[in-house]
Amino acid sequence: MPSPATSAPQKMPAELYDCAIIGGGVAGLTLALQLAQAGRKVVLFEKETYPFHRVCGEYISMENYDFLCRLGVPLAEMDLPKMTRFTVSSPTGEALHHPLDIGGLGITRYVLDQLLARLATEYGATIWEGTKVTDVGFADEQFTISVAGGATYQARTACGAWGKHANLDSKLQRSFLEPSRQGRQFVAVKYHLQIDHFPQDLVEMHNFRDGYCGLSPVPGGLTNCSYISDVRNLRAHGNSVAEMERQVLMQNPLLRPYLQEAQREGNPPIVISQITFRERSTVDAHVLMLGDAAGTIAPLAGNGMSMGMNASFLLHGLLLEFLEGRISRAELEQQYTRAWRRLLLLRITAGRFIHQFFGRPSLTTLAIQVLKRVPGLTNQVLKLTHGRSY
Ligand SMILES: Cc1cc2nc3c(=O)[nH]c(=O)nc-3n(C[C@H](O)[C@H](O)[C@H](O)COP(=O)(O)OP(=O)(O)OC[C@H]3O[C@@H](n4cnc5c(N)ncnc54)[C@H](O)[C@@H]3O)c2cc1C
Structure with missing residues (x-):
């Protein structure tokens, strides 16, 4: 070979x-x-x-399952967590729980x-x-x-x-x-956490001011923690990721316990900057x-x-x-x-x-309140972000 x-x-x-x-x-x-x-x-x-x-x-959406199998990736044998539901919260802790229709797999x-x-x-x-x-x-x-x-x-x-x-x-x-064409710039951070009993079928997405953080299971009993934040949050806290997490991310009461208490897996956080979403x-x-x-x-x-x-x-x-x-x-x-x-x-x-x-704290809270009352709308939003099997 x-x-x-x-x-x-x-x-x-x-x-x-x-x-x-x-x-x-x-x-x-x-x-x-x-x-x-x-x-x-x-x-x-x-x-x-x-x-x-x-x-x-x-998190790999299930729409890719057949494609990856055709390429020879033995997904069925890899014992990967399969996520079928998600929670999204606003910076104030207002939360929506919803099933993920197509779902996805956790793989590093x-x-x-x-x-x-x-x-x-x-x-x-x-x-x-x-x-x-x-x-x-x-x-x-x-x-x-x-x-x-x-x-x-x-x-x-x-x-x-x-x-x-x-x-x-x-x-x-x-x-x-x-x-x-310059617009807002973002930084992104990722590490793996050891969170006792994090559900293997759940993705959590917690908003904070000018950013959001995802938590989802990956193999080996670990939870992926990755977030994206407006670069202004980092600059406002002396370019210190730890300080930004303390002062901004941990203001979300649902995110705080994970960041405060969970042990981080060996590797240091990876940080990337200069992210933009321009066409x-x-x-x-x-x-x-x-x-x-x-x-x-x-x-x-x-x-x-x-x-x-x-x-x-x-x-x-x-x-x-x-x-x-x-x-x-x-x-x-x-x-x-x-x-x-x-x-x-x-x-x-x-x-x-x-x-x-x-x-945006108030807009996110409002959006989550609306989505909670109109579950059909959440399904539509999810459909827009997921594609079909190919
Ligand atoms: C915080 C965060 C969370 C995310 N979570 C998810 C998720 O859960 N699920 C999901 O589907 N997507 C997620 N994404 C998006 C996903 O990570 C990207 O869309 C995906 O990695 C893009 O793949 P790519 O192959 O285009 O680029 P990349 O995976 O970035 O690969 C590009 C490669 O090019 C190499 N390269 C660059 N310049 C050169 C050069 N000059 N010469 C040689 N090599 C070079 C780089 O080293 C790199 O390996 C997330 C993104 C962020 C920021």
Whole structure:
């Protein structure tokens, strides 16, 4: 079995890949895996080294179950917590309890991403981990991918799956970075907690001023705790995560006991910054974007991973059509943009809308009071944030 973990060589390889994928999160890895399963020559670059922890709630909607099983992820054998109900609370502790119609599984990204990387390698994809892409250029119908250390790679197509914010966004001068489009900025934090008897079928989402925190079970008796907050909360507390938690998050009486009393699992919290929810393009300089690189979704609306994997499923089909000569590059780009918008724009827009609404104490309390009185409305909101099996 080939090893997925190798460092990039310094010599220029002569190979021409069918597809180069930049970024090895769920979007990039599932795309690499599908193309490799279809017999295509794929190379994927990931700047980190598997396995590693990431900021993520680690809740995978059941809509992805069949897809992941088809790719070879043995979900049924992994003894994963299955969540079928949720609680959402306002900063003052007003709470709504509701079933999750489709539900989801808890799986750590530490495990999932490494598993997908191993499967992709087994099917013949080349994965260069610990390898940061520094530039991507397009000329004469070919992409040249440059990586730190000086090596370059050639590919017929290139896909950007580099997540929420990366060096390549500035390199490609992506329009969402224009100063006129600057909006609110967020920070996100994740760690695992040891909470005695946290229900294995429950997701909790607790709002606080200008942010919200999710709690959900993951394997190993741990509870994922991840939250997103307006960066102003952090700045107002001397850039100290602990102080922000004490002064802001713990004002929510339902969240306070978890943060105050539960023991944290060994790894330190992971903190990421510069998160924005501005609209992004699906194609830039002929690079096809997917996952968060094509449009970050607010986590309250859940399912960023689902949207990344959904996009990879859509894109792999169109890439095969292009590589087999059935559509031109212009058609590939147009059809992908159109299909991506049809598939995901409503969910992204709903996510942004919900995100605006929550995190404001009085509005959140009001919203929860309304949702409690009209359960049908909660089902509609949930439908907007979850998709169908594919
Ligand atoms: C607080 C929080 C909670 C969330 N909870 C959930 C949840 O419970 N369920 C859910 O479905 N979604 C959740 N999401 C959203 C989800 O985490 C993302 O939508 C998902 O991880 C996006 O996957 P991706 O593959 O697009 O990007 P990522 O998983 O971010 O992967 C991008 C990869 O690209 C690599 N990279 C970047 N630049 C380069 C470069 N130049 N060269 C090489 N590699 C590069 C990065 O190292 C990274 O590994 C949450 C998000 C946040 C912030």
